[in-house]
Amino acid sequence: MEELLKIEQLQVAFSTEEGPVEALDGVELTILQGTFHGLIGETGCGKSVTGQAILGLLDNNALIKGGRILYRDQDLLRLSPRKIERTIRGKEIAMIFQDPGSSLNPLFTIKNQIEEAIRLHRKAPAEKREEMVLQALKQVKLPDAENLMYRYPHQLSGGMKQRVMIAMMLACNPKLLIADEPTTALDVSIQAQFIKVLKELKEKLSLTVLYITHDLAVISELCDYVSVMYAGRIAENLSMRDLFKDPRHPYTIKLVNSVLGATTTLDQLEEIPGSVPRLINPPGGCRFHPRCEEAIPVCSQEAPPLREIKANHSVACHRR
């Protein structure tokens, strides 16, 4: 399969009042065309920063210190803000965000906001656009789309808003969709509905999606490949199959074992000791070593590089 997006050694720091925060320290991952790629990790590990860095949507206090983000062989980090705005955002790569409540402009109708996307990226005569808006809404299984499109965001539920977001971003016709924790703010029952819609879209449109979440259950439902992130670094890149059958990194193993499945009981559930390090002053060496049961002296001195152990499976650990 063709590589659609390849992130190499991405380093991003934020300047804060307490000092610089090394949010990303050498992130590496490859997204293959037509696949759902999960990016999983605990809150604050840099998942969202990775997503926003791709689209050049990082906050003003962010500084990209190094690396490359190759999209179809062009380095997005080398494009001017203007060029990214005109040639990449929406047209090639679009993004949906965690909080559907604030992601739609409260002052414009659903139709207006989806139409804006169509106007920007697809050549269509004005009278055809309404039809396209309807189509977009129906695609994400929104009922009563004919009336719904004249509504304002505050008249919709959270789940509906998130589906409108997807409809709006897909209306841009992007090649890659970044979904940044799209279900985190939704009720569990609504989550299931949302994931069903995504699954159907995956089969119908052969979408490529970077799916950012901390929810392993969601990833296992949707994704083909997974990148496990820990404290600003990639711990392991692997296929979904390997995630459950052959996880190598101690953190990945702990992560998989900490999920409550249908057959596990609470007693069998493992917890990961310790807590996520603060990135203002991260531990030296492998950032996971203070919480790792298998740590050896070298772990606290040297950061392990990401090594390929087989096709589509690489791990950053001294013990593997």
Add this chain to the structure above:
Amino acid sequence: MKKGRYVLKRLVRTIPIVIGVTLVTFLILHLTPGDPVRIMLGPYATPENIAILRAQYGLDQPLPVQYLTWLGNIARGDFGTSIRYNRPVTELISDRIGITVLLTLSGLFISVTLGSILGILAALKQNSWLDYLCTFQAMFWISIPGFWLAIIFLYIFGLQLRWVPIAGLTGFVSLILPALTIGLQEEAWFARPMRAEMLGVLNEGYIKAARAKGVRYFQVVVKHALRNVMVPMITMLALRLPWVIAGSVVVEVVFAWGGMGSLLVNSVLARDYPVVQGVLLIIALSVVAANLFADLVYSLVDPRIRVEGGKK
């Protein structure tokens, strides 16, 4: 339908406010010391003459009766007769109101446009020298008393440079200094909130979402952000209107325009009740009207406010 009911409800709610305004206007004057008749007739007037004149203007009646008579007359469009000028108050006001409205509106226009532009620029370039410059100039103008700024402007541009006439309303050029005096004084009241609101809105999720969908940044600011700061800015507009009117009353006196400002000042000094009451009432009503207007415009800008119109 819903919209109509909302407007109606809002209109009905202004009635007690208007009545309150008339009561306060009336009481403020009649409870302050000073007698218009004594001022008019001078220190050597006989008690009989004073009594006759007081009866003529109805000033010998008990206050509640005077108030109700005044209110009844106003309802018929009769604001009474000026004690000092001996002319109908409506005539005195209609002769001068155009000048005051012109000054108020042009001052407001300058303050809103200048303030909004500076506020937006400051927000877009947060913490840059431009941002600091905007803050500095806003604080500079707002710290200077209006009448003093007017005099300084007159001295520099009128007396020294002779770019503009120093007194009276004689065409567009003579409008510049008075309007600028008010505009600069009031501009901070729009620049500061605009900056703060803009910074808040630019951090909203829908701004990032609009950018993620490929909307040009200029469009994002103009369409997605600006419309979202309209509601607080319209509030500010309605809140500042009384101050702009107050400012133009003072500034107009300095520039000798002969509008409602000088009429008001002279009438207060002469305790010319009917005129003062009339002018104050007109100003108060225009403020009430501005607030009503703001409330109605909110619902045009923000669909979430329409819901208040009534039950579903």
